[in-house]
Amino acid sequence: MADWELRPASVADLEGVAELRAVVLRPDLERLGRYDEHRVRQRLRDGFAPAHTWMIEVGGALTGCVALRPAMDAYWLEHFYLAPDRQGRGVGSAVLSRLLERCDREDAVVRLNVLRGSSALRLYERHGFTVETEDEVDVFMVRAPFSTREPAPDSVNLARSR
Numbered sequence: 001m002a003d004w005e006l007r008p009a010s011v012a013d014l015e016g017v018a019e020l021r022a023v024v025l026r027p028d029l030e031r032l033g034r035y036d037e038h039r040v041r042q043r044l045r046d047g048f049a050p051a052h053t054w055m056i057e058v059g060g061a062l063t064g065c066v067a068l069r070p071a072m073d074a075y076w077l078e079h080f081y082l083a084p085d086r087q088g089r090g091v092g093s094a095v096l097s098r099l100l101e102r103c104d105r106e107d108a109v110v111r112l113n114v115l116r117g118s119s120a121l122r123l124y125e126r127h128g129f130t131v132e133t134e135d136e137v138d139v140f141m142v143r144a145p146f147s148t149r150e151p152a153p154d155s156v157n158l159a160r161s162r
Contacts, residue, residue, distance in 0.1 A: 009053035074109035104146040
């Protein structure tokens with residue numbers, strides 16, 4: 001995995017993130033018959049909150065972004081995009097692990113939505129997210145804080161065998 005860094009986002013990052021979103025989401029949105037080149041960028045512009053967003057850089061170059069927005073009963077993981085040439089190399093998993101560790105320290109629930117059929121579903125499932133609901137376009141997922149989750153069956157058996 002490449003060395004990566006998170007830096008706070010600023011208003012100046014808006015257009016770069018909007019373009020990254022359009023590139024990353026295009027295949028899934030086209031598959032779902034929902035791609036609109038203006039709307040995909042505008043939805044990001046309408047919801048961009050630099051105060052809750054981090055830019056992901058590898059070697060000093062913009063590679064992605066992620067937002068963790070506080071809500072009343074949880075955090076919402078949003079705008080998690082990695083450049084296609086950086087996907088599948090462990091960066092996304094490492095970034096997600098760091099954010100979820102923070103949420104676990106705060107004993108916080110994390111929610112997200114992802115496009116149906118997206119390969120990102122597997123990433124989220126590996127990190128403890130489960131499907132809460134879904135519609136024709138989105139899958140809504142939730143992850144309980146580590147302290148309140150049931151241990152995996154193998155961990156229970158291992159603990160009993162000691």
